[in-house]
Amino acid sequence: MRDVAARAGVSAMTVSRVLKGNEGVGESTRQRVLRAVTDLGYRRNETARNLRLGRHSGLVGLVVTNLANPFYAQLALGAEEVVQSYGLRLVLGNTAEQLAQEKHLVQDLVARQVNGLIVVPAGSDQRHLSPGELEGTPLVLAARPPAGIEADTVLVDDFGGARAATARLVADGHERIGFLGNPPTLFTGAERFRGWWSALEEAGLRPREEWVRRGPYTVVTAEAAALELLGQEDGPSALFCANNRLTLGACRAVRGLGAAAAIAGFDDVESADLLGVPLTLAAYAPDEIGRRAAQLLVDRLEAGAATRPTGPPRRTVIPTLLAVYGR
Amino acid sequence: MRDVAARAGVSAMTVSRVLKGNEGVGESTRQRVLRAVTDLGYRRNETARNLRLGRHSGLVGLVVTNLANPFYAQLALGAEEVVQSYGLRLVLGNTAEQLAQEKHLVQDLVARQVNGLIVVPAGSDQRHLSPGELEGTPLVLAARPPAGIEADTVLVDDFGGARAATARLVADGHERIGFLGNPPTLFTGAERFRGWWSALEEAGLRPREEWVRRGPYTVVTAEAAALELLGQEDGPSALFCANNRLTLGACRAVRGLGAAAAIAGFDDVESADLLGVPLTLAAYAPDEIGRRAAQLLVDRLEAGAATRPTGPPRRTVIPTLLAVYGR
DNA sequence: CTGTTAGCGCGTTCAA
């Protein structure tokens, strides 16, 4: 900046003013400065700027559990879209569902003066995300609700979607419906289980624990579990699967057995209609979660800029839509 | 830091030393400082630190064309993995294949003092990524090669993969093989087209332009193009598809027609074996591109820290592996 | 309309 000032024959202050688009600068000096800037290819140092302005970094931290899952990639895209329209950038962190990694990451991002954080929390306790620990950095939770703290949150209608998909199986005449899901310690796991259960009860059917399988499944292990359930004598004639990994595993099992079993599931699956299995999915747009989360955060940032108390935590729930394939 | 110093009864300088893990600090003062730090919940201001150290932000910019594509999400994950092991973080930018957006994004990231950039370039000319424009910020290109500039690059073996997949169709007895691909202005489009062509020539077959379709396809438009090709009288009996979107579209077409056509393609496709179409895919790990690109960048950063001239541009090519499904 | 002074939070350099 000094160099630019020298070349334009003014002080650094004037350069600063020109670059900021400040009013009180003479048109001729203005032009001279601009010339010097382009001649020297000068650009402001954002680091110094942020320091001086006492403001944050203009960055928003996004912490997800597994970026390899297209779900979170879509979420990131949605968040990026909103955030960038406010001149902010996204800093990415992947926790691989490791709580320790999440803590570490969040602390690092706070030290980097991020304006705010969007977190898909890994554990079932988020006290390490309390305002104190975060030095008051605004926080929005995505996909999983807060536990032990209060925070703005964006959720999917896990319960409603699971219930609707299961109810669809019932409407199609299925009376023996199994459940393939996440561990109940995961919020989504518990909610989707509850949805399955409710749909059965409401139809006058008895949920049978022996047709329930829950674990940290991959497509491969889900297939094995589905094979075992569907292979039983008098076993289930249909399965509700609590996420897209499980749905794919179950489809493999159905195809492998050559069975006529139907599958309902949570999350949409690409090319579901080609899989050759009757499929009813509770679908929704993951990028919408990202967009809403980012919007919640930005609102909070702008509110915080005006007045101190920024209101109570808000919670948004994204609805699901039934998608029916392969019939 | 002053507050911590006051509480510990030392100077700010000592606090700085302790936090840096510097040697010459008495054990007792060290403990006092550490106590004060935890008592006050103090954390260093990374912004000020970066400014003072004259170093960059500790951030690496990752600019991709479409994060919604799982391909780039995997790439991002691979890059994040490497980068974080060096204490760096990834700042994300999505260009949606818009050159203007890419220019803007890159300039912004340079102003934010990123240590380096990994870019999947959108256009067919990258002069806006020259060292001058980037203020010397180290750059690695991913998935697409440099044009008009020199830069470290990580590529996939587009030519070899396309040739191998097509050759496999030939080995299976197909003599009439069509091509469904990207526009030739895209590097990958041109290379994969060349691979298809070579495989046919080497087998003594004549590539037929009337069986070539190229455009910016989605799954839906690709399906239409494939339907048209496969529906011809004496049309192709097999199709080579230059990416995963096209492969899926072609599979839909084959299934829709109830045809016996075989498909070969570039990029792996999840659950390809369930699609009910004979499929030969040139597969590779997208996250490996990210990892290599990040490694190339980090090497460059560390070399740059030591001496000025950091050697000529390097180029890595990731091999593909044939995956055969549905037979 | 423009320049001077001062300081954001830290770390390097020297002296004590």
Added chain:
DNA sequence: TTGAACGCGCTAACAG
């Protein structure tokens, strides 16, 4: 082993 002075690049507040 510890501290004081100084400056990284920028801008708010006050001159002039």
